[in-house]
Amino acid sequence: MKSFSFADRGAGRYVVGPVAPFDQKNEMFKRPWWDPSMADLGEKFYHAPVMPRDQAGYRLKDFSLVNAAWRVENEMAQGVRGGRMGLYDWTWEGKFNFPRVPAGLKISDDEACHITGAVKRAATLFGASLAGTCKLDRRWLYKPAYMITPDGGKVTDNPIPDEFQYAVVIAVEMDYRSIQTSPSAPASAATGMGYSKMAFVSGLLAQYIRGLGYRAIPCGNDTACSIPMAIDAGLGEIARNGLLVTPEFGPRVRLAKVLTDLPLRPDRPITFGVWNFCMICKKCAKKCPSRSIMHGDPTEATHNISNREGVRAWHINAETCLAFWAKNGTDCANCIRVCPFNKPSGRVHDLVRWGIYHAPRLNPLFLWGDDQMGYGKRKI
Ligand code: SF4
Ligand code: SF4
Incomplete structure (x- = not known):
């Protein structure tokens, strides 16, 4: 009989109470569209002109880089606004454009049982840096969803059919050097590239699954909470900065x-020492310009309605975080830049990662070494 470990609980390992479905209108980027207390912030963040200035990282060439990087997401997907269009379209008329395979074909049941590896390979072919699979835990679906339309925000159903019992979760790497410049427009361009690649990869992957004769819904930040799904799919752990750490x-x-309704073989969730390391490392909290990251222990206490009830974690104050973005004129990635896990692979870095998992008593030494080497400093 298979024995279940702490890791095997996936994102459920952080659940300490009843977890009500999350109403997407409470997500921070949606609140300015309906919450009067967020109206001024929303005006500043979504509508006020951003003037380039004579400062490294904030010149016209920097803002133009951001605008170009976001182009696929903004013009062909709009997952930030709610998805369901362009590359995130939920429907497909079933027609192959090329090659001209007749519509309505389906792989055999036997082939479907062994298709998971091919689906993950397709994801990396299309540009994913990582791909994992999981059973769809419906607690992570937004209920209801919230879309930003040309007329404003609107609450909407999130009708995911019961047969959709699986998910492929993909991660796309953001450019290391650009993130080192945070907070600045070049770091924001790395984020924009991430969003554009998310739409590109998941849109193509959904089309691949549809071509196998199954149904598929590609999503960016819309439709369901990505982080718990990524934990379930074995891509990483939650960290003090509120992000998935891979x-x-x-x-x-x-x-x-x-x-998707394509039966996939789920990956095993993982732990690799992030939780313990975050207990002593507070670099993201110390370097957060808006003090939105907790210095204390994980808790189920929330800051505001943008946090999820019933989860024991380091909750982020998304209100103060977004206020900094609006003031700065571009988003921020300091909590990614300074994280010791952010570094590219290499013999020493991989050895330290191994040590964090297998010899956590040495964590203070690893943290000291990270400081001594000057990692995480802003480079612009
Ligand atoms: S994005 Fe910047 S402001 Fe927001 S939590 Fe991270 S470090 Fe703080
Ligand atoms: S900077 Fe340190 S505390 Fe923050 S997420 Fe990374 S490892 Fe955890």
């Missing part, structure tokens, strides 16, 4: 997912 890239990733 063994390969730390928190320097963006997440997307494809929900």
Whole structure:
């Protein structure tokens, strides 16, 4: 009989009470569209002009880089606004454009049982840095969803059919050097590239699954909470900065997912020492310009309605975080830049990662070494 470990509980390992479905209108980027206490912030963040200034990282060439990087997401997907269009379209008329395979074909049941590896390989072919699979835990679906439309925000159903019992979760790496410049427009361009790649990869992956004769819904930040799904799919652990930390890239990733009725073999969730390391490392909290990250122990206490009830973790104050973004004129990635797990792979870095998992008593030494080497400093 299979024995279940702490890791095997997936994102459920952080649940300490009843977890009500999360109403997406309470997510921070949606609140300015309906919450009067967020109206001024929303005006500043979504509508006020951002003027370039004579400062490294904030010149016209920097803002143009951001605008270009976001182009696929903004013009062909709009997952931030709610998805369900362009690359995130939920429907497909079933027609192959090329090659001209007749519509309505389906792989055999036997082939479907062994398709998981091919689906993950397709994800990396299309540009995913990491791909994992999980059973769809419906607690992570937004209920209801919330979309930003040309007329404003609107609450909407999130009708994911019961047969959709699986998901592929993908992570795309963000550029290390660009993130080192945070907070600045070049770091924001790395984020924009992440969002554009999320739409590209998940849109193509959904089309691949549909071509196998199954149904698929590609999503960016819309439709369901990505972080718990990524934990369930074995991509990483939650960290003090409120982000998913992966063994390969730390928190320097963006997440997307494809929900499907194609039966997939779920990956095993993982732990690799992040929780213990975060207990002593507070670099993200110390370097957060808006003091939105907790210095204390994980807790189920929340800051505001943008946090999820019933979860024991380091909750982020998304209100103060977004206020800093609006003031700065671009988003921020300091909590990614300074994280010791953010570093690229290499013999020494991989050895330290191994040590964090297998010899956590040495964590203070690893943290001291990270400081001594000057990692995480802003480079612009
Ligand atoms: S994005 Fe910046 S402001 Fe927001 S929590 Fe991270 S470090 Fe703080
Ligand atoms: S900077 Fe340190 S405390 Fe923050 S998420 Fe990374 S490892 Fe955890």
